[in-house]
Amino acid sequence: MSTARNKVNEQISAKRSLLCVGLDSDPMKVPGVFRSMSRPVLEFNRSVVRATEQYAVAFKVNTAFYESRGLEGLRDMEETLEFLPSQCLSIADAKRADIGNTSTMYARAFFDHWNFDAITVAPYMGFDSLEPFFDYEEKLIFVLCLTSNPGSSDFEEEPLDRGMPLYLRVLEKVSVWGRNGNAGVVVGATKSSQLSAIRKAAPGLFFLIPGVGAQGGSLQEASLLGVDEHTQSALINVSRGVIYPEGEFASVEAFEEAVAAKAAHLQTEMERVF
Numbered sequence: 001m002s003t004a005r006n007k008v009n010e011q012i013s014a015k016r017s018l019l020c021v022g023l024d025s026d027p028m029k030v031p032g033v034f035r036s037m038s039r040p041v042l043e044f045n046r047s048v049v050r051a052t053e054q055y056a057v058a059f060k061v062n063t064a065f066y067e068s069r070g071l072e073g074l075r076d077m078e079e080t081l082e083f084l085p086s087q088c089l090s091i092a093d094a095k096r097a098d099i100g101n102t103s104t105m106y107a108r109a110f111f112d113h114w115n116f117d118a119i120t121v122a123p124y125m126g127f128d129s130l131e132p133f134f135d136y137e138e139k140l141i142f143v144l145c146l147t148s149n150p151g152s153s154d155f156e157e158e159p160l161d162r163g164m165p166l167y168l169r170v171l172e173k174v175s176v177w178g179r180n181g182n183a184g185v186v187v188g189a190t191k192s193s194q195l196s197a198i199r200k201a202a203p204g205l206f207f208l209i210p211g212v213g214a215q216g217g218s219l220q221e222a223s224l225l226g227v228d229e230h231t232q233s234a235l236i237n238v239s240r241g242v243i244y245p246e247g248e249f250a251s252v253e254a255f256e257e258a259v260a261a262k263a264a265h266l267q268t269e270m271e272r273v274f
Helices: 003-015 040-052 070-083 100-113 127-134 166-177 189-201 219-226 252-273
Strands: 019-023 058-062 089-096 118-121 140-146 183-187 206-209 234-238
Touching: 003 089, 003 140, 019 040, 019 089, 019 252, 040 070, 040 252, 058 070, 058 234, 089 100, 089 140, 100 118, 100 127, 118 127, 127 140, 127 166, 140 166, 140 189, 140 206, 166 183, 166 189, 183 189, 189 206, 189 219, 206 219, 219 234, 219 252, 234 252
Parallel strands: 019 058, 019 234, 058 089, 089 118, 118 140, 140 183, 183 206, 206 234
Antiparallel strands: none
8 A cells, every 4th residue: 555545544543533734825815923924825834734733634735826926935835845744644736637748747746856745636638647646656646536616517527428427437447547555536525415425436545525614515424424444545625714714813823723723623523433
């Protein structure tokens, strides 16, 4: 089994948590207490990690929030990666895929240069566009399957000529593409009515489940229906619902207390499935 998968499953069992904290760090939303600092996003991320690491088993870096700020943003991303807890899974939420030689370079960027443990990828160019990622057998590759956004009905839920929706065809393919247990899928928490059937159809895949919190997905259903038979192999990602607590904060410590309280509440709810 892949090193990354084993690592995060050990954390899931030890912490009795499925919490993945999404670092969708928007400079416009960073609390005022950080804005006078020379690297506000970096220090914000540091505080979020410090406040949540005892409850979280993974951290997901949404690369768009860093790439949009050019070199400064990429430096923040790179330095954030350096202080993520080594025992937790690090995910590059990059949604990459292209022809084989281009995907090879994407895979080298996120796995060799930045050394993320996992990445999100898009399946619609087929296996040759994803093979360079799956070649990294010790990592985790999360393939978009049934996403939480309303537009998922445009393609993902459309039936094919055999009546099977496209997302189930993706699921079939990913189940055979994986190597050394390094295959996973992204399934939105807003799709709880399908989640049980998806888990039953793919018992060996690792699930990354966004959509809890601001998008309205059910934490209880996502936790209960997403895990495998060992109560492992699933992550519930929460971004805005953790990193942007309501209110103004007079100090970094006050901000961290509020973030920690959010994470602790989520972990307590998740613990019910163990």
